[in-house]
Amino acid sequence: MSAAPRPGVTVFLTGLSGAGKSTIADALVADLESEGRPVTVLDGDVVRTHLSSELSFTKEHRDLNIRRIGWVAGEVVKHGGTVVVAAIAPYEQAREQARELVEQHGRFVLVHLSTPLEVCEARDVKGLYAKARAGEIPEFTGVSDPYEPPVAPELVLDTSVTPLADSVARIRAAMDGRTAQV
Numbered sequence: 001m002s003a004a005p006r007p008g009v010t011v012f013l014t015g016l017s018g019a020g021k022s023t024i025a026d027a028l029v030a031d032l033e034s035e036g037r038p039v040t041v042l043d044g045d046v047v048r049t050h051l052s053s054e055l056s057f058t059k060e061h062r063d064l065n066i067r068r069i070g071w072v073a074g075e076v077v078k079h080g081g082t083v084v085v086a087a088i089a090p091y092e093q094a095r096e097q098a099r100e101l102v103e104q105h106g107r108f109v110l111v112h113l114s115t116p117l118e119v120c121e122a123r124d125v126k127g128l129y130a131k132a133r134a135g136e137i138p139e140f141t142g143v144s145d146p147y148e149p150p151v152a153p154e155l156v157l158d159t160s161v162t163p164l165a166d167s168v169a170r171i172r173a174a175m176d177g178r179t180a181q182v
Contacts (some may be wrong), residue, residue, distance in 0.1 A: 008077030008106035012098065014089040014150065016121030017112030017128060018143045020159035020167075021086035024113070027168050029084055040076045042069050044087030057139045058129055063094040070098025077106035090141045092148045109174050112153040117142050119160040 011028065013021040022043060029039045047069055048055070073083040083102075089095050095110065102108040120142065121129040132140030139145045155174045157167050167175035178180045 006080055008080045008082065009109060010073040010077055010083040010084040010085060010102045010107070011109045011111060011171055011175060012087075012089070012095070012102075013111050013113060014087060014095060014153075015115060016117060016120045016147055017088060017140075018123040018162075019113035019115040020157075021042065021088075022114055023164065024111075024157075024159070024167050024171070025084045025086040027164050028171055031168050031172065032082060032084075037082055040073075040081055040083045042073060042083060042085045043089070043173075044069075044089075045088070046073075057145075059091065059145075062089075063091060063097075066091075066094035067097050067101070070101035071092075073098065074105050076099040077102050078104075080106075088141050088147070090145065090147045092151060095150060107175075110150055110153040110172070111157060111171055111174070112150045112154045113159055114149065114156050115159045 013025055015021055025041060025043065029041055032039050044065075048065065051068055051072070052061075052065045055065055061160075066087065069085055069087060072084060076083045089098070099108045099110065101107060124130070128137060128140065131137045132143040141147050155170055157170065159167060
């Protein structure tokens with residue numbers, strides 16, 4: 001008799017621009033794929049280009065974008081898939097709506113990358129924070145638009161003090177419903 005299929009899971013990485021979402025997503029995906037586990041990646045920038053290109057950066061449109069990500073993730077999870085989301089997702093209500101869409105079908109692991117704003121700005125190779133502070137980018141999360149820290153994330157990581165390998169190990173433990181001993 002074959003083993004029961006693994007239930008689907010979404011790991012939802014949220015935090016400021018430069019917090020380490022894409023770096024952790026890449027490392028987590030590589031780790032999972034090295035075990036033969038296929039992973040769907042929903043990167044906020046890529047989703048904006050292909051699924052939400054008509055949206056602006058108003059609160060309503062940001063929330064709609066995150067609901068779309070949650071719906072797509074839920075569809076993958078429904079079929080036992082693994083999804084890694086890397087999105088700023090600045091508003092609590094939208095993240096919780098994404099959680100509800102996924103949890104209809106499987107597990108949702110919210111990971112808040114609590115990396116301090118100063119660190120995120122120092123890492124900013126694209127110069128987005130400088131442009132936002134100069135008023136060239138309106139509605140920029142962390143500068144002219146708020147970031148609401150998650151109320152009840154499954155995991156909180158500050159990438160300025162937690163090494164990448166430890167971050168991945170802790171996320172893997174949270175995915176398995178256990179606490180990482182790192």
